[in-house]
Amino acid sequence: MxxxxxxxxxxxxxxxxxxxxxxxxxxxxxxxxxxxxxxxxxxxxxxxxxxxxxxxxxxxxxxxxxxxxxxxxxxxxxxxxxxxxxxxxxxxxxxxxxxxxxxxxxGWVPGPGDRWQDVGSLAEAARLLPDLGERIFLTTGRMGLAAFAHLTEQWFLVRSVDAPEPPVPPRMEVILDRGPFTLEGEAELLRRHRVEVLVTKDSGAHATAPKLTAARAAGIPVVLIRRPxxxxxxxxxxxxxxxxxxxxxxxx
Incomplete structure (x- = not known):
């Protein structure tokens, strides 16, 4: 057969x-x-x-x-x-x-102590930043940095797997890395760079979730971009x- x-x-x-x-x-x-x-x-x-x-x-x-x-x-x-x-x-x-x-x-779910602001787009996130802080940890991927390129007063720490291409924010430092990340490492990153705001997408991945826990512990607000x-x-x-x-x- x-x-x-x-x-x-x-x-x-x-x-x-x-x-x-x-x-x-x-x-x-x-x-x-x-x-x-x-x-x-x-x-x-x-x-x-x-x-x-x-x-x-x-x-x-x-x-x-x-x-x-x-x-x-x-x-x-x-x-x-x-x-x-x-x-x-x-x-x-x-x-x-x-x-x-x-x-x-x-997707991720906020817990006690989280200071999250949900937004619908990168452009909406960019509009909020001048009122939230000057030192931004941006983990939205290298493809969407153009939405923040007009922000000249803020300093950005950008983490991505590959190097971003213009247009990008004028004041920016890039870290090339990929998860999984540890809570200890994320907390140290926030301290070392004096991060005041975290901007990220609701990817829901466990490998990248420690940054949210570290932000909660540090009292740092999070701008979370809703997934489609x-x-x-x-x-x-x-x-x-x-x-x-x-x-x-x-x-x-």
Whole structure:
């Protein structure tokens, strides 16, 4: 008897959850997993299994790729703020009639003593800063620094994986690093640079959460940029285990 061909799963990755999901599925002979990375990080952490790097050319290009490579299920496990590719994935999956799941880690929740201000955009965060402090720890990624480039009175400590490109704030120091970070290290960073305000996105990652605890202990206000919602109608899983369970149920 001839066994059924393996079902092709495309994971839109670049996150810890995407790598864990690819690892969890790697030993399943009924599945063929491809992970796709955008290619924006110079030296990405590669998942196990087959990997493609680069864009698709919008929703139409992604739909074409899904069709040509006979993808049976699509899992969007990109960063919670990668709303453009999430929108493209929703359109492409609908066009090709491929089931789609969004894998999104839970967002951060404030606790006692936190001084958080939620905002909807980088531009809104920038508008608040002149009233909050002069020394800013900015951990929103290298791609959005243009929103703060007009602030000439504030000094920025910017942490990113790769070096940012202009336009950037004129008074800025850059730290090239990636998580996980420790509470002790984050507390020392805030002290050493005399940080007065933390600006970050609600990525929800455990690896980068210690900065929030350190800010709470130091009494430093946090400007937290809200994440965009998943595209309408797309089911959401919060863990790789939930995503794997959805996948096996969907591909029955």
């Amino acid at each position: 001839t066994s059924a061909p393996a079902r092709h799963v495309l994971i839109l990755g670049g996150t810890t959850e995407a790598r864990r999901l690819a690892e969890d599925l790697a030993d399943d002979p009924a599945l063929r997993v491809t992970s796709s990375l955008a290619g924006r990080v110079a030296a990405p952490r590669l998942p196990v299994g087959q990997v493609r790097i680069g864009g698709f050319g919008g929703a139409e290009g992604m739909a074409r790729w899904l069709r040509e490579h006979q993808v049976d299920a699509l899992i969007d496990a990109t960063h919670p703020f990668a709303d453009t590719i999430s929108s493209h994935a929703a359109r492409a999956a609908a066009d090709v009639h491929v089931p789609l799941l969004a894998l999104r880690r839970p 919602p998943a595209p309408a109608g797309v089911p959401v899983a919060e863990t790789p285990a939930e995503a794997a369970a959805w996948l096996r149920t969907t591909l029955v």
